[in-house]
Amino acid sequence: MAEQRLATVLNVNDDDANRYLVNRILEMSGYHVLEAATGMAALLMAEKHRPDVIVLDVKLPDISGYEVCARLRSNASTASIAVMHTSATFVTPDKKVQGLEGGADAYLTQPYEPSELIATVRSLLRLRHAEQQARLRTDQLIEMDRRKDEFLAMLGHELRNPLAAIMTSIGILERKGTADTREARMHGIIQRQTHHLARLVDDLLDVSRITRGKVELRKEPLDLVESFQQVLSILRPRVEGRGLKLEVRLPRTPLWMEADATRLEQVFTNLLDNAAKYTDQGTVTVDLFQEGVDGDAQAVLRVKDTGIGIPPEKLPGVFDLFSQVDTSLERSRGGLGIGLTLVRTLVRMHGGSVEATSEGYGAGSEFVVKLPLLPPERVPRLAGANVVDTRRARRILVVEDNADARQSMRDLLELWGHQVAVAQDGVQGVALALEHAPDLALVNIGLPGVDGYQVAAALRAGVGQHLRLVALTGHDEPGAYEQALKAGFDLHLTKPVRPADLDRVLSNL
Missing domain, CATH: 3.40.50.2300 (Response regulator)
Structure with a gap:
């Protein structure tokens, strides 16, 4: 084989006759052979020539073969070289274990047949080739992942610029108003679809970073009731526009927690949008309330729908990336299959939990999020007391x-x-x-x-x-x-x- 003829083997043995014999066996099999008589010489030659395999005698005059192998493995430039220990004396099982645990890939005890030596070298070369291919593939995947991240970052920038102009223009149209019913309806469609597109862009760009833990939360005291109401003001027209009834029950008092407002709005938006998307007719019910008191208090958000439900076999994986209940070819529900993955990850990052339940197809589904609330002594006391009038000209x-x-x-x-x-x-x-x-x-x-x-x-x-x-x-x-x-x-x-x-x-x- 071509790779065998080109392979280099370093033979390390202080016995001249034994070293010569092994050299001849290897050379006759087509290998390029280097030799060394001491452990230190072997380390220097390994560093300089980077052989494919080292046939390393255990007993050497300066340092043992075990020590040579350990130093080879600790050096990044020689760590991947295949090492085969040999010994001219009877070797007990514990010595073989010591050699293999110390980093050797194989262990032969003399006398051994030339065919056994060559077969072992071939085996080590195959192993080294497989490792090299795996390492190359890993490097390629890392590079592809880096380029993917760069592409997504640039994609986000290029998509968000036109979205920013569209969204700001929509704000102007909303402020001006119109008496034309059809025009007002078109404004509403543009607004809903632009917000939907912006959310898809955010989800697409976030999912890679969030699932790899590359997103840091910007936490501050936050009223969950107010945060949910902001999401509701955007999503209510979308839900009711599908002909669904939206029932919302919120507490009369604030629910304070330490959270990232943007990320929690992502959670709320995905849950409500998911409920509406998988419900053809009926009701989406939302309940937000407090459980427990003081230091053990937590907010509970229940989002329940009368939609298509989740079959039992798909329920355990409903939060997995790219998992979708609707897998039909027409994909009438839309979506990227990443929203619930973001929900679970972001809720966990806030110290909470989320679970899904369903009685199966046609029975609807329910998602329950639990989030820890701030203890009474940490609740902001003057929140919202000093709001400035935005109509003041600046x-x-x-x-x-x-x-x-x-x-x-x-x-x-x-x-x-x-x-x-x-x-x-x-x-x-x-x-x-x-x-x-x-x-x-x-x-x-x-x-x-x-x-x-x-x-x-x-x-x-x-x-x-x-x-x-x-x-x-x-x-x-x-x-x-x-x-x-x-x-x-x-x-x-x-x-x-x-x-x-x-x-x-x-x-x-």
């Missing part, structure tokens, strides 16, 4: 290179009564800020030339600390939030920014 600077996103943001802010200056790049943005001294600057991170981080540093140095800086980005990579704060931003928002979220930012200035 000087706002928008630095955005995407023309549609820049114009739609300007139109929305001016519709709200603010004075707005816009810049298409960082240099122009810094110049306008120094000239007009805005109260707030909305700065896109991915600007050409001078990026958003550099703009933030220049604005902090030139305008001062009173200026409120908000970072806008289509790249939602791990560490982006911390990097934005370090650069001088006060807030970090991921595109597309919903008008309601922008309104909240202005309220909390």
Whole structure:
């Protein structure tokens, strides 16, 4: 075989006659042979020549073959070389175990037949070839995974920019209103489908990072009731638009927990959207309430539907990635099969649990989420007491290179009564800020030339600390939030920014 003739074997033995005999056997079988008489010489030759196999006698004049093998394995450059121990004396089982446990791949005791030596070398070469192929494949998969992450990050940026412009424009149309019923209906369709598309983009980009633990939660005290109501205001038209009845029972008092508001909204959105998607007619029922008291208190969210249900064989895997109840060719339900995976992962990251139950096809399904609540001594006491009127006119600077996103943001802010200056790049943005001294600057991170981080540093140095800086980005990579704060931003928002979220930012200035 060609790989055998080209293979190199290092023969390590201090007995000249024995070493010569083994050399001849290997050479006659087509191998290139190197030799060494001591353990230290063997280590040097292994480092220099990187043989495919080392035939290593256990008893050497300087250090034992066991020690040589251990040093080979501890060195990254020689760790993958196949090692076969040999011994000219009777070897007890415990010595073989010591050699194999120490890193050897095979162990032969002399006298042995030449055919046994060659067969063992061939076996080790096959093993080494398989390991090399596996290592190569692993390296290829790692590189493919890296490129996939880069592609998804760029995809997110490219998709979120047009979505940002569309979503902001929808906000303007909603504020202006229309007396035309058909036009109002079209506005509603555009709004629902844009929000749906934005959620699919977020889920697609998040699932890889979240399932690998590459997302850090930005936790702060949060009222679950208020957070769920915000989701409900967006999803109610979508649910009822499918001809379904939506029954919601919420507590009259807040339910406070430490959570990432964006991620919890993802959980709520996926659960409600999932219930509506798999229900052709009937009712989606939502109950949010508290169980337990004080330190053991937890919030319980139940989302129940009268939909197609989940068959028993699919219930255990309903939270698995790409798992879907509807596997028919027409795929009339839509979706990517990743929403419930995100729900389970995000709930667990918040210290909670989620489970699904169903009596089978046609019997509907129920999802129950449990989340830990803050103890009474940690509940915010002044939350919501100092809300600023967003109608107060402010000087706002928008630095955005995407023309549609820049114009739609300007139109929305001016519709709200603010004075707005816009810049298409960082240099122009810094110049306008120094000239007009805005109260707030909305700065896109991915600007050409001078990026958003550099703009933030220049604005902090030139305008001062009173200026409120908000970072806008289509790249939602791990560490982006911390990097934005370090650069001088006060807030970090991921595109597309919903008008309601922008309104909240202005309220909390």
